[in-house]
Amino acid sequence: AQSVSQHNHHVILSEAASLELGCNYSYGGTVNLFWYVQYPGQHLQLLLKYFSGDPLVKGIKGFEAEFIKSKFSFNLRKPSVQWSDTAEYFCAVLDFGNEKLTFGTGTRLTIIP
Amino acid sequence: KAGVTQTPRYLIKTRGQQVTLSCSPISGHRSVSWYQQTPGQGLQFLFEYFSETQRNKGNFPGRFSGRQFSNSRSEMNVSTLELGDSALYLCASSLAWTGLGSPLHFGNGTRLTVT
Numbered sequence: 366a367q368s369v370s371q372h373n374h375h376v377i378l379s380e381a382a383s384l385e386l387g388c389n390y391s392y393g394g395t396v397n398l399f400w401y402v403q404y405p406g407q408h409l410q411l412l413l414k415y416f417s418g419d420p421l422v423k424g425i426k427g428f429e430a431e432f433i434k435s436k437f438s439f440n441l442r443k444p445s446v447q448w449s450d451t452a453e454y455f456c457a458v459l460d461f462g463n464e465k466l467t468f469g470t471g472t473r474l475t476i477i478p
Numbered sequence: 479k480a481g482v483t484q485t486p487r488y489l490i491k492t493r494g495q496q497v498t499l500s501c502s503p504i505s506g507h508r509s510v511s512w513y514q515q516t517p518g519q520g521l522q523f524l525f526e527y528f529s530e531t532q533r534n535k536g537n538f539p540g541r542f543s544g545r546q547f548s549n550s551r552s553e554m555n556v557s558t559l560e561l562g563d564s565a566l567y568l569c570a571s572s573l574a575w576t577g578l579g580s581p582l583h584f585g586n587g588t589r590l591t592v593t
Binding site for chain 2: 399414455457467468470471
């Protein structure tokens with residue numbers, strides 16, 4: 366079964382710092398990749414997605430992610446974080462082999478003003 | 479457009495009881511998925527329904543069941559509750575079924591506490 370690893374459980378950054386959150390999945394084949402975000406007190410919402418084509422995808426609020434097939438990775442990046450980026454971030458992988466969407470355990474991001 | 483609505487928001491039950499959770503998807507969405515969210519485990523997939531048919535299911539015991547009605551509303555039932563069932567249960571809807579890559583729209587969840 367597909368598994369998704371988010372090695373950073375809690376990341377603390379100062380405002381304006383650069384961000385990179387790691388996401389790795391267990392094995393290849395055709396996949397779709399997603400990042401979801403949960404702001405405090407709000408529901409989970411889609412941040413960005415990769416289906417095919419350009420491996421660098423851009424999402425809302427200045428976030429981007431790069432799909433590196435050879436490394437089974439889909440890391441999330443933002444050049445300069447803001448206090449409002451404080452949230453929990455979940456990576457998810459849709460494996461077309463079993464047609465299941467598997468989520469990582471999430472990374473809690475805290476931005477210090 | 480109204481979002482995904484889950485009721486109730488909070489539930490407290492005792493071991494051995496059963497519980498039913500309800501989910502109303504976004505209008506026009508035909509797929510409803512259910513997830514269990516616990517600290518450290520992230521989101522664990524329970525099952526997905528599309529057009530009243532269960533399309534996929536996760537690795538949960540048979541005590542967890544669900545159904546979907548003709549108006550796409552869905553219910554999830556957990557029988558013979560155990561302490562380990564305490565969690566946030568999330569419902570998500572999508573236009574098409576998840577296997578096609580259709581992004582999910584989540585509700586705020588139902589917080590179930592089993593004592």
